[in-house]
Amino acid sequence: xxxxxQAVTKxxxxxxxxxxxxxxxxxxxxxxxxxxxxxxxxxxxxxxxRLTDATGGAVLFEGRDVLGLRGGELRAxxxxxxxxxxxxxxxxxxxxxxxxxxxxxxxxxxLSTLFNIYPEADILKAxxxxxxxxxxxxxxxxxxxxxxxxxxRVAIARALMQDPKIILADEPIASLDPMNxxxxxxxxxxxxxxxxxxxxxxxxxxxTARRYCDRVIGMRGGRIVFDGSPDQLTTGAARDIYGADASxxxxxxSTSIExxxxxxxxxxxx
Amino acid sequence: xxxxxxxxxxVDTIARAYLADVRRKRMYGGxxxxxxxxxxASGFRLANERNAGGFWDGLPQIFDFPSEVVSExxxxxxxxxxxFVKFSPSLIETVNIAAVSTMIGALLAVLLALVSTRGLAxxxxxxxxxxxxxxxxxxxxxxxxxxxxxxxxxxxxxxxxIAIAFHTAGALGKLFSxxxxxxDLKPVEGLSSVGAGWLxxxxxxxxxxxxxxxxxxxxxxxxxxxxxxxxxxxxxxxxIGYDLKLAMQWGQGxxxxxxxxxILLFATIVFFDQISGYLRNRLSKGQSNGHG
Numbered sequence: 001x002x003x004x005x006q007a008v009t010k011x012x013x014x015x016x017x018x019x020x021x022x023x024x025x026x027x028x029x030x031x032x033x034x035x036x037x038x039x040x041x042x043x044x045x046x047x048x049x050r051l052t053d054a055t056g057g058a059v060l061f062e063g064r065d066v067l068g069l070r071g072g073e074l075r076a077x078x079x080x081x082x083x084x085x086x087x088x089x090x091x092x093x094x095x096x097x098x099x100x101x102x103x104x105x106x107x108x109x110x111l112s113t114l115f116n117i118y119p120e121a122d123i124l125k126a127x128x129x130x131x132x133x134x135x136x137x138x139x140x141x142x143x144x145x146x147x148x149x150x151x152x153r154v155a156i157a158r159a160l161m162q163d164p165k166i167i168l169a170d171e172p173i174a175s176l177d178p179m180n181x182x183x184x185x186x187x188x189x190x191x192x193x194x195x196x197x198x199x200x201x202x203x204x205x206x207x208t209a210r211r212y213c214d215r216v217i218g219m220r221g222g223r224i225v226f227d228g229s230p231d232q233l234t235t236g237a238a239r240d241i242y243g244a245d246a247s248x249x250x251x252x253x254s255t256s257i258e259x260x261x262x263x264x265x266x267x268x269x270x
Numbered sequence: 271x272x273x274x275x276x277x278x279x280x281v282d283t284i285a286r287a288y289l290a291d292v293r294r295k296r297m298y299g300g301x302x303x304x305x306x307x308x309x310x311a312s313g314f315r316l317a318n319e320r321n322a323g324g325f326w327d328g329l330p331q332i333f334d335f336p337s338e339v340v341s342e343x344x345x346x347x348x349x350x351x352x353x354f355v356k357f358s359p360s361l362i363e364t365v366n367i368a369a370v371s372t373m374i375g376a377l378l379a380v381l382l383a384l385v386s387t388r389g390l391a392x393x394x395x396x397x398x399x400x401x402x403x404x405x406x407x408x409x410x411x412x413x414x415x416x417x418x419x420x421x422x423x424x425x426x427x428x429x430x431x432i433a434i435a436f437h438t439a440g441a442l443g444k445l446f447s448x449x450x451x452x453x454d455l456k457p458v459e460g461l462s463s464v465g466a467g468w469l470x471x472x473x474x475x476x477x478x479x480x481x482x483x484x485x486x487x488x489x490x491x492x493x494x495x496x497x498x499x500x501x502x503x504x505x506x507x508x509x510i511g512y513d514l515k516l517a518m519q520w521g522q523g524x525x526x527x528x529x530x531x532x533i534l535l536f537a538t539i540v541f542f543d544q545i546s547g548y549l550r551n552r553l554s555k556g557q558s559n560g561h562g
Contacts, residue, residue: 097288115299120289127285136284140291 001026001060002198003166008057008067010043010222017043019222020057028198030189032213034206036242040222041202045168048200049083050074061165079106082159086171088151092144096135096154099143100126103161122161129157133187149180156187160195167191169201173208185212206238343529353530357513361534363427364509367502368495371431375438375495376488382439383446384472389455392468407440416502430507434495442491449483450476482553489546493539500535510534 003025010018018040025031033041046052048059050066058065066077082103090099101118103126108118130136133153138146143154152172159167169188173181189212192199203209209216210230218226218233218241226237239245318325343350385391386400412433419429458475466474503511510531517527 117296123289123292124285127281127288131281131284136281139284139288 002028002062004058004060006058006060008044008047008059009055010040010047010052011055016222018047018054021219021222021224022057023217023224023227025198028192028196029214030192030199030212031201031215031217032209033200033202033217033219034204034209034241035219036204039219041219042170044219045083045170045200045202048166049078049081049168051083075106079103079162080164081166081168082162082164084152084155084159084167084169084172086174088148088155090143090151090154090158093142095140096130096143096146097123097126097139099154100129100157100161103158103163106162126157126161129160130154132160133157134183147180148176149183152176152180152184153187156184156191160191164197166198166200169199171202171204174204181208188212206233209233339525339528342525346526349526350530350533353527354534357510357527357531357534360503360508360510360513361538364499364503364511365496365538367427367430367434367499367507367509368492371434371499372438372488372492372495374431375435376442376484376491378435378439379442379446380484382443383450384476386443387447387450390450390453390458390472390476404440404443407436408444410437412437412498413502413505416507417505420506425506425508427508430499430502430509433502434498437498438491438495442487445487446480446484449480449487453479482550485553486546486550489542489549493542496535496538496542 001024005021005023007020007022008018009016009020021040021044033044035041043052047054047067050069054067057067059067061077061081066081069077091102098116101122104118104122105113112118127136127139130139133156135146135150135153135157138150138154143151146154156167156172167188172188173184176184185208188199188201191197201213203213210233213230216226216228216230216233217224218237220241220243226233226241228237314325382400382404385393386397386404388394388397391397391400415433415436416429419432420426423429453476457479458471461471461475499507499509500511500514503509503513504515506512514528514531517524517531
């Protein structure tokens with residue numbers, strides 16, 4: 001078993017954000033976690049990366065509990081478990097290649113980081129990864145000068161530079177337009193297929209989850225309420241996840257261009 | 271999407287150009303580091319030669335005076351509580367001078383900051399003028415203003431208060447203006463769109479955004495001003511500085527008073543630092559909200 005999540009819980013004061021979440025992943029797959037805002041998706045991913053400490057439970061990766069790691073071991077785990085954020089979380093004033101090279105920080109000494117010294121092999125690899133994501137010519141530019149979609153690809157490049165076993169993506173396309181959203185999701189899918197890395201992505205649109213994921217987990221109020229293949233994700237199941245009534249229309253949450261057809265537009269304007 | 275349509279440069283060209291760039295930056299960095307070390311070393315030698323004594327000869331004696339003060343105070347430790355009580359009135363006077371001058375200086379600084387910040391200024395053409403005015407206020411040492419004013423107005427807390435307020439206006443004005451420069455202009459634009467006047471836009475659009483930072487800078491300045499007001503006591507403006515001068519002047523047998531005064535000043539700074547943290551927390555918590 002590659003990844004076992006056992007009764008992971010997080011409480012903030014009185015409020016339970018993540019409530020005894022358990023599931024298992026046998027081999028690298030692309031997994032989508034869906035649910036409405038406040039369902040606990042972000043908190044859960046942040047606990048996997050250990051940005052947030054869990055209140056209870058265990059996460060076994062290759063048989064080792066990662067929730068108990070501390071110090072150097074914790075940072076080593078974080079470098080194996082890359083995180084991609086909704087707002088990209090790059091260092092805006094540094095150039096794109098340096099941002100990608102930050103993926104190697106766990107292997108670098110603090111002194112060489114202070115003087116911004118990286119091995120040439122790593123620099124070449126960083127540019128190569130940027131090229132793989134189609135943004136090599138942005139390499140010398142400042143990260144803040146790039147568009148949202150390009151910045152998110154830089155963030156993915158940083159994640160790949162970590163050479164991680166898992167890539168966690170927390171709403172990676174929520175701040176992007178449909179065109180860029182597709183480029184970013186295609187990139188994540190390709191990384192999964194070509195490199196065989198596990199990808200766990202929080203998504204807030206059903207069609208993205210259906211289109212790109214091998215397995216979909218639905219969360220509501222901190223609990224898992226759905227766990228199955230994209231085919232099993234019927235409109236009824238989706239209503240359960242989002243706690244919506246019969247007026248729930250999937251087109252309303254869609255970001256794909258085709259779904260926003262004229263009928264829907266007319267309906268909304270009426 | 272420009273990056274998809276633009277002709278793709280071959281990757282190794284990009285990589286080579288970037289590597290050349292990195293090497294050049296490293297070389298510049300190395301040269302700067304060597305220059306820095308060389309200047310520090312030569313500057314140190316020059317300064318050491320001009321000193322009356324030598325740095326290395328004097329170094330072992332650096333703690334002689336403090337240890338003498340502390341050991342003498344230690345012997346008379348039982349007297350300290352009485353000394354605290356004795357010096358409290360002059361401490362209050364010193365803190366009062368600092369508080370009044372910080373408040374007056376900060377009010378002036380708010381006005382100066384708002385008229386000298388790009389994007390907010392009432393008269394953009396005069397930004398330079400107001401900035402130079404603040405530079406001038408900062409350039410003048412408090413002690414010089416105080417000495418001149420004491421000569422004209424006579425000794426006492428008023429000259430010290432004016433001197434400190436003058437300097438505070440210049441110093442805080444610059445910091446306030448830098449904070450305001452980073453303020454989000456969208457609320458200001460929103461208020462403009464409803465026809466608000468300049469003062470209304472500043473009061474509702476800028477002040478709420480910058481208040482936490484301004485208050486923490488203001489309280490830091492207050493701490494600095496407590497110290498400044500103590501120093502001005504040396505030149506005759508009263509307060510705890512005057513007592514400190516007397517205690518140190520008399521030399522023999524008064525070091526317990528010196529220690530008592532330092533402890534009082536330290537406790538005062540700690541007290542206001544705690545208040546500053548508390549106020550800042552309360553102000554910024556009002557703005558934050560939970561995340562999903």
